[in-house]
């Protein structure tokens with residue numbers, strides 16, 4: 001079946017609004033996706049009809065809320081292709097997902113003289129926690145390099161894996177330049193040396209089918225708000241065998257089995273890692289977002305965005321003053337660029353005047369920007385509601401920007 005972004009846009013109330021009297025051209029889905037009515041409705045329905053705290057209630061409303069919360073976990077499990085729903089831990093976002101793994105599994109496994117391997121493509125969320133952990137443990141952080149196109153150098157990556165490597169943390173898709181990393185190859189190389197792998201799926205999960213078992217990931221992190229769901233909710237998949245060995249993260253209510261003044265035993269996963277009252281409505285909203293995306297079909301979304309990315313690349317390449325940053329052969333969803341003689345923030349402001357929303361900055365990937373020797377870029381990123389007209393508006397606004405500055 002063909003894919004019609006115009007019909008998809010009708011599901012998103014935000015597109016009824018205009019920006020500076022112009023239709024909204026939203027090209028910032030990599031930062032956060034807009035929300036379909038189905039997600040908004042699921043959240044408000046829950047608050048209006050079914051709201052109570054979960055787990056501890058003996059009354060019907062609490063049982064309903066618990067059931068809805070656990071249904072959402074099951075939706076995430078199926079969405080990621082995990083074997084068991086206990087392998088899905090709800091967190092606030094991808095950042096918290098990675099911190100959870102770093103400060104539980106990481107802290108228990110990484111010791112003085114050990115090594116952690118990440119790539120030069122990482123978002124700060126998948127770099128800083130590992131850097132901190134290595135500092136705390138007197139361990140070494142190794143960075144797998146990329147080439148001039150922003151493609152990960154797999155040979156160099158493999159060369160970094162050694163006897164002291166305790167974990168690999170790698171993005172699936174770069175938010176800053178769109179590089180799509182062959183994570184199956186990453187896990188194959190790492191597992192051959194018995195090293196577990198965390199994949200940061202923040203930019204991947206909304207864009208194509210993710211199957212954690214096919215990837216053979218040990219940890220897989222994503223954020224709900226980039227997946228057309230609400231803010232404040234995300235999840236991390238943890239492979240069952242590792243899960244049982246992992247020490248708790250935050251402690252308190254909801255994650256215990258038995259507490260005395262002297263000692264505490266912990267609940268089994270996933271509750272062990274979900275201390276305190278969780279974002280119940282957020283989980284339910286995330287479940288609704290997954291239902292929405294699956295009704296469209298992730299494979300159709302992938303094809304649509306690939307076609308649009310190719311078109312966008314062509315349009316930007318046709319403007320001599322524009323230089324695309326990140327030209328890997330395999331890219332997904334993101335077009336980063338600079339305009340000769342114009343600061344990326346000025347590009348963003350001029351585009352905003354045309355109703356075109358892009359992000360300008362370092363995209364939480366300062367070391368990567370340094371490699372490309374740019375302080376920042378402007379970044380157009382795609383979502384299910386974008387079409388060729390959005391790209392045409394971006395190109396027209398860029399022509400205007402070039403005229404103004406040259």
Ligand code: PMP
Pocket residue numbers: 030031093094095096123125126171173174175200201202203223364
């Ligand atoms: N990793 C990647 C690749 C991202 O794009 C982002 C968000 N830009 C994050 C991690 C962090 O996501 P969040 O801010 O939702 O925690």
